[in-house]
Amino acid sequence: xxxxxxxxxxxxxxxxxxxxxxxxxxxxxxxxxxxxxxxxxxxxxxxxxxxxxxxxxxxxxxxxxxxxxxxxxxxxxxxxxxxxxxxxxxxxxxxxxxxxxxxxxxxxxxxxxxxxxxxxxxxxxxxxxxxxxxxxxxxxxxxxxxxxxxxxxxxxxxxxxxxxxxxxxxxxxxxxxxxxxxxxxxxxxxxxxxxxxxxxxxxxxxxxxxxxxxxxxxxxxxxxxxxxxxxxxxxxxxxxxxxxxxxxxxxxxxxxxxxxxxxxxxxxxxxxxxxxxxxxxxxxxxxxxxxxxxxxxxxxxxxxxxxxxxxxxxxx
Amino acid sequence: xxxxxxxxxxxxxxxxxxxxxxxxxxxxxxxxxxxxxxxxxxxxxxxxxxxxxxxxxxxxxxxxxxxxxxxxxxxxxxxxxxxxxxxxxxxxxxxxxxxxxxxxxxxxxxxxxxxxxxxxxxxxxxxxxxxxxxxxxxxxxxxxxxxxxxxxxxxxxxxxxxxxxxxxxxxxxxxxxxxxxxxxxxxxxxxxxxxxxxxxxxxxxxxxxxxxxxxxxxxxxxxxxxxxxxxxxxxxxxxxxxxxxxxxxxxxxxxxxxxxxxxxxxxxxxxxxxxxxxxxxxxxxxxxxxxxxxxxxxxxxxxxxxxxxxxxxxxx
Numbered sequence: 325x326x327x328x329x330x331x332x333x334x335x336x337x338x339x340x341x342x343x344x345x346x347x348x349x350x351x352x353x354x355x356x357x358x359x360x361x362x363x364x365x366x367x368x369x370x371x372x373x374x375x376x377x378x379x380x381x382x383x384x385x386x387x388x389x390x391x392x393x394x395x396x397x398x399x400x401x402x403x404x405x406x407x408x409x410x411x412x413x414x415x416x417x418x419x420x421x422x423x424x425x426x427x428x429x430x431x432x433x434x435x436x437x438x439x440x441x442x443x444x445x446x447x448x449x450x451x452x453x454x455x456x457x458x459x460x461x462x463x464x465x466x467x468x469x470x471x472x473x474x475x476x477x478x479x480x481x482x483x484x485x486x487x488x489x490x491x492x493x494x495x496x497x498x499x500x501x502x503x504x505x506x507x508x509x510x511x512x513x514x515x516x517x518x519x520x521x522x523x524x525x526x527x528x529x530x531x532x533x534x535x536x537x538x539x540x541x542x543x544x545x546x547x548x549x550x551x552x553x554x555x556x557x558x559x560x561x562x563x564x565x566x567x568x569x570x571x572x573x574x575x576x577x578x579x580x581x582x583x584x585x586x587x588x589x590x591x592x593x594x595x596x597x598x599x600x601x602x603x604x605x606x607x608x609x610x611x612x613x614x615x616x617x618x619x620x621x622x623x624x625x626x627x628x629x630x631x632x633x634x635x636x637x638x639x640x
Numbered sequence: 641x642x643x644x645x646x647x648x649x650x651x652x653x654x655x656x657x658x659x660x661x662x663x664x665x666x667x668x669x670x671x672x673x674x675x676x677x678x679x680x681x682x683x684x685x686x687x688x689x690x691x692x693x694x695x696x697x698x699x700x701x702x703x704x705x706x707x708x709x710x711x712x713x714x715x716x717x718x719x720x721x722x723x724x725x726x727x728x729x730x731x732x733x734x735x736x737x738x739x740x741x742x743x744x745x746x747x748x749x750x751x752x753x754x755x756x757x758x759x760x761x762x763x764x765x766x767x768x769x770x771x772x773x774x775x776x777x778x779x780x781x782x783x784x785x786x787x788x789x790x791x792x793x794x795x796x797x798x799x800x801x802x803x804x805x806x807x808x809x810x811x812x813x814x815x816x817x818x819x820x821x822x823x824x825x826x827x828x829x830x831x832x833x834x835x836x837x838x839x840x841x842x843x844x845x846x847x848x849x850x851x852x853x854x855x856x857x858x859x860x861x862x863x864x865x866x867x868x869x870x871x872x873x874x875x876x877x878x879x880x881x882x883x884x885x886x887x888x889x890x891x892x893x894x895x896x897x898x899x900x901x902x903x904x905x906x907x908x909x910x911x912x913x914x915x916x917x918x919x920x921x922x923x924x925x926x927x928x929x930x931x932x933x934x935x936x937x938x939x940x941x942x943x944x945x946x947x948x949x950x951x952x953x954x955x956x
Contacts, residue, residue: 488779498886509922509923571792607826608813
């Protein structure tokens, strides 16, 4: 049995998977802030999983951790995970010391890409990803995370592709709007400023607990500002899909992250943009971009399952 | 010994390499137009190489062909190579029949990427690629072709990455200029409309045999239109480099194709743009984009050598 833990900005999800990648147990709890609290969260969920599984923690052959931030995957050090208050923290070594099992640490979007790959190829979770068309399985895939930020994890021929310097899939920082706002990265009009949770919150200030859903509701009711923000969101996601296909040519682009809780209307909107583009470009038409998109069901803990699978590859 | 042939729109270059990838002989001749002429070119250069090598053609263990067009690499069929007048032509099978050796056919930009990879990693040609900085070797590389069109070939962990549907690296058809012209692909303001030979010829009509050099000369002399075209060229190439790094995160981007005959001024111009961007973005700065660029010396037949190497991988 192997453990996978997805440390999110607000909540942490953890799973135990068996040798076939089937999820045996799953627990969730709020994530603490800062090094001590994050470590405490990791040890707590792992012990809860051991209780559920009726075994000691030492029976877990590996523990994989996905975390939103810059990770040195060779050492398990988190260089910075701003939302969790971590800077140069030896999360892997510290977790391994406290739990007595081998630990691997990976960026959460990359972990989710590995989980999504397994889902799409039918290895776990008992079914294929959502979406009403597209191929049944895939050798290459991008997991496009529409969360607080926007970034993709890339799986090629079944293996995670991190790139030469670990920034593969950081398409959120490709500028797409010359008249856009300055991004946190310093460039103007990055994709992330348009099609991420933070981008929408900035454009649609509200007291609602979900600015994305609030904006979408207003757009549906015809609010002109909301309609513009919504259309830019769709256009931006479509732009991300086109970028991923024309650079990496992944078979599937799986959408995930908080913004995808919009569900079918998001998928329909993005597909609509892609079809409009294709209608004036036989070349784009031939790529069938609209058929390459899928989304992950809310119930599937892609990053936790992916982290468990990465642990398996690293500690065979 | 293995043969590699680069069938260009106007001229064909062909090499014989030994088992170490060292070029033993090289020949060049004008390329014919249409199926019969192209096949005739292939057989002629192969027989010339056999003469040079003092052996029968049957001594060549494989013949690799790079060609500008859409290729079915599994069958060796050229689906379309517009500039050569080929449509659904069984180039691989026909060449193999006439020459009696196994033949592989690959898109020329992909073939050049494989050749560039070998060059950068010191396997052939007796030296590293040009450029005054950057790492000495590289596990991943994009060959960015600035020819009549604009496209990249991608090598990851030493292997050519064609993508799920063979369009990996087709970044020339990513729109970057919302106010640009309609591209041959049907979209507006594609990268190719700005930073390719055809894009420059369209913007700078001239009787000169080299519109690119003519434009560059005029820009140096202060012609305002030329300066604008030149600056857009630099900006577009820099945009391509940023795209390739933020999507695939290749260690090196090797520039090739006719436009790179501009030499050092092109490299300096593109690096200047990248440095300007980095000066306002610590994130981009950390990627050291300017140090990732290299160019291929004119004397290095990247696509022919790459085609020979692909033949080696396919017919061991």
